[in-house]
Amino acid sequence: MSTDTTATVPTEAPAAEAPPAPPAKVVFDVQDLDVYYGAFRAVRDVSLQVHQHEITAFIGPSGCGKSTVLRCFDRMNDLIEGARVEGRILYHGVDLYDPRVDPVEVRKRIGMVFQKPNPFPKSIYDNIAFGPRLAGMKDDLDDRVEKALRQAALWDEVKDRLKKSAMGLSGGQQQRLCIARAIAVQPEVVLMDEPCSALDPIATARIEDLMQEIKSEYTILIVTHNMQQAARVSDRTAFFTTEVNPESDTRTGLLVEYDSTDKIFSAPSDERTENYVTGRFG
Amino acid sequence: MASPPVDELTAPRVVPGGDGSALLGSGSSRRGDSLFRWVALLAGLVVLAVLALIAWSTTKEAWPVFREEGLSFVTSDTWIPAEGKYGALAFIYGTILSSLIALVLAVPVSLGIALYANEAAPRRLRKPVVYVMDLLAAIPSVVYGLWGVLVLAPAIQPVYRSISDAVGDVPVLGWLFNGTSGRSFMTAGIILAVMITPIITSLSREVIATVPPAQREAAYGMGATRWEMIRSAVLPWSRGGIVGAVMLGLGRAMGETIAVALVIGSQAQITAHLFEPGDSMAAVIVNQFGEAAGTHRAALIGLGVVLFVVTIVVNVSARSIVGRFDRRMRGA
Numbered sequence: 253m254s255t256d257t258t259a260t261v262p263t264e265a266p267a268a269e270a271p272p273a274p275p276a277k278v279v280f281d282v283q284d285l286d287v288y289y290g291a292f293r294a295v296r297d298v299s300l301q302v303h304q305h306e307i308t309a310f311i312g313p314s315g316c317g318k319s320t321v322l323r324c325f326d327r328m329n330d331l332i333e334g335a336r337v338e339g340r341i342l343y344h345g346v347d348l349y350d351p352r353v354d355p356v357e358v359r360k361r362i363g364m365v366f367q368k369p370n371p372f373p374k375s376i377y378d379n380i381a382f383g384p385r386l387a388g389m390k391d392d393l394d395d396r397v398e399k400a401l402r403q404a405a406l407w408d409e410v411k412d413r414l415k416k417s418a419m420g421l422s423g424g425q426q427q428r429l430c431i432a433r434a435i436a437v438q439p440e441v442v443l444m445d446e447p448c449s450a451l452d453p454i455a456t457a458r459i460e461d462l463m464q465e466i467k468s469e470y471t472i473l474i475v476t477h478n479m480q481q482a483a484r485v486s487d488r489t490a491f492f493t494t495e496v497n498p499e500s501d502t503r504t505g506l507l508v509e510y511d512s513t514d515k516i517f518s519a520p521s522d523e524r525t526e527n528y529v530t531g532r533f534g
Numbered sequence: 535m536a537s538p539p540v541d542e543l544t545a546p547r548v549v550p551g552g553d554g555s556a557l558l559g560s561g562s563s564r565r566g567d568s569l570f571r572w573v574a575l576l577a578g579l580v581v582l583a584v585l586a587l588i589a590w591s592t593t594k595e596a597w598p599v600f601r602e603e604g605l606s607f608v609t610s611d612t613w614i615p616a617e618g619k620y621g622a623l624a625f626i627y628g629t630i631l632s633s634l635i636a637l638v639l640a641v642p643v644s645l646g647i648a649l650y651a652n653e654a655a656p657r658r659l660r661k662p663v664v665y666v667m668d669l670l671a672a673i674p675s676v677v678y679g680l681w682g683v684l685v686l687a688p689a690i691q692p693v694y695r696s697i698s699d700a701v702g703d704v705p706v707l708g709w710l711f712n713g714t715s716g717r718s719f720m721t722a723g724i725i726l727a728v729m730i731t732p733i734i735t736s737l738s739r740e741v742i743a744t745v746p747p748a749q750r751e752a753a754y755g756m757g758a759t760r761w762e763m764i765r766s767a768v769l770p771w772s773r774g775g776i777v778g779a780v781m782l783g784l785g786r787a788m789g790e791t792i793a794v795a796l797v798i799g800s801q802a803q804i805t806a807h808l809f810e811p812g813d814s815m816a817a818v819i820v821n822q823f824g825e826a827a828g829t830h831r832a833a834l835i836g837l838g839v840v841l842f843v844v845t846i847v848v849n850v851s852a853r854s855i856v857g858r859f860d861r862r863m864r865g866a
């Protein structure tokens with residue numbers, strides 16, 4: 253429970269220090285979230301708020317539950333048998349895990365980009381048009397596709413081959429295509445789980461640029477194992493770590509500290525965060 | 535293999551031998567590789583040779599009828615051995631029609647079962663579904679045939695009658711669903727459908743299981759329902775394999791002999807009336823071969839040749855369609 257103080261105090265802590273902009277609207281309010289895979293508690297006691305039009309980064313050693321937490325925001329964990337959550341994630345005040353909430357509707361509003369690019373074996377056009385078609389946005393499909401591809405900085409490279417298979421693109425192009433596919437339905441939030449981990453530095457830089465470009469329209473949550481990336485792109489950073497459970501041989505992840513990215517990297521208030529961001533992993 | 539140098543632990547990391555010659559390998563692994571290549575090539579050639587031999591010897595046996603009848607062997611539907619008339623068109627028609635009926639019935643059912651078993655069934659039901667399907671595949675075809683002629687044909691005849699009465703005046707339908715014979719194209723198609731469902735199901739299931747989880751997540755992540763996910767991620771990814779499974783089922787249906795011989799009615803005719811008796815290539819071969827001699831025998835073997843060719847043409851064209859589609863969409 254020690255982490256709660258830094259994370260859940262809604263008004264003063266984050267707004268006082270770094271972001272100069274007026275306090276942004278809260279999109280997600282995570283309250284005491286625990287996630288289980290069967291009997292195994294993978295993450296515990298996560299409380300944080302995600303603000304509109306900001307980039308929020310999750311960092312921490314591998315296995316600390318970053319992906320697990322991220323996948324709670326669009327209920328992708330529902331697809332894993334035995335996965336369940338305790339606690340609440342409020343999305344504009346509505347609990348995402350309320351039994352009346354339809355996960356399909358959640359995922360239409362909250363897009364996701366995965367670690368490995370996963371375009372469909374269809375044409376570039378059909379990949380981007382996929383979401384709009386699902387959502388019944390049938391008119392101006394061409395315009396939507398073009399806009400999404402432009403936003404994802406891919407338009408110039410593919411405009412002459414829209415009918416060609418997306419599988420023929422390079423890895424970096426495929427990942428930008430997946431971003432374009434996610435934003436083609438203009439979701440409010442885009443979740444990204446290590447979107448650059450399979451890419452070379454140039455492709456990574458392009459994706460980071462593109463995140464800055466689209467941030468004015470979307471709220472972005474990004475998991476990254478790359479601290480420099482978090483420092484470069486994000487407004488706020490959540491640092492997770494793991495603790496060995498005393499009674500068994502398992503490790504449970506937990507949120508250590510959540511604050512403005514500047515503060516996390518320059519003056520973290522928890523020693524574990526400091527050790528991690530300075531490379532003194534302990 | 536040269537023995538490792540004594541100062542292995544302290545010496546700078548160099549390839550033993552010091553000049554890179556170890557990279558050239560001992561030669562034995564390359565010999566193994568090329569041996570394997572030759573064995574594989576040989577096995578492939580043997581298969582081709584056997585195929586060619588079968589084609590050649592059956593064609594030779596059938597040659598008298600091809601010489602006498604010429605093209606009319608496959609364009610005429612008059613098959614009267616007593617008068618020396620051998621036109622196989624009605625049999626070709628029966629084979630194709632009964633197999634098509636079987637596909638129309640079996641493909642949706644098979645895909646439904648495969649998708650259910652892989653995507654929708656509760657975990658504890660998946661194994662039993664698969665088990666039952668595999669069991670069905672193991673039943674000998676004569677059992678299906680006997681069941682068809684002893685149980686299905688008499689039981690289904692009144693059904694045919696009421697269907698043909700009901701749709702008698704409807705255009706197209708009244709024309710297709712016409713006739714009242716328990717042993718008919720339709721009954722043969724149903725029996726064939728039951729027989730090929732397990733194989734199509736089991737092969738499609740295996741293909742569906744290879745769809746990468748990332749593809750499913752991509753669709754679900756966009757807000758797809760389960761059915762939309764299946765349509766957009768599972769089916770496109772496994773289309774090639776599913777068509778392959780269907781083709782194997784079709785091949786089996788076209789070649790099926792004894793079950794069809796028992797239920798199709800053994801009456802060579804070309805009609806769109808599905809509830810009327812017909813005959814198929816495989817069925818007429820098994821029915822007449824025992825008492826056939828001379829040109830008659832050659833004609834029956836000729837049917838075998840035609841069946842062989844039709845099967846190969848169907849398979850090759852299906853493969854190439856699938857291949858072209860997959861190359862385009864997987865973008866290799």
Ligand SMILES: Nc1ncnc2c1ncn2[C@@H]1O[C@H](COP(=O)(O)OP(=O)(O)O)[C@@H](O)[C@H]1O
Pocket residue numbers: 289294312313314315316317318319320321332503505
């Ligand atoms: N599908 C799953 N089933 C069971 N355990 C899982 C599953 N996915 C992740 N875990 C476990 O949950 C913990 C957190 O994993 P994850 O969220 O992937 O960490 P991270 O993304 O920070 O590397 C790990 O101990 C991992 O083994």
Ligand SMILES: [Mg+2]
Pocket residue numbers: 318319320445475
């Ligand atoms: Mg992860």
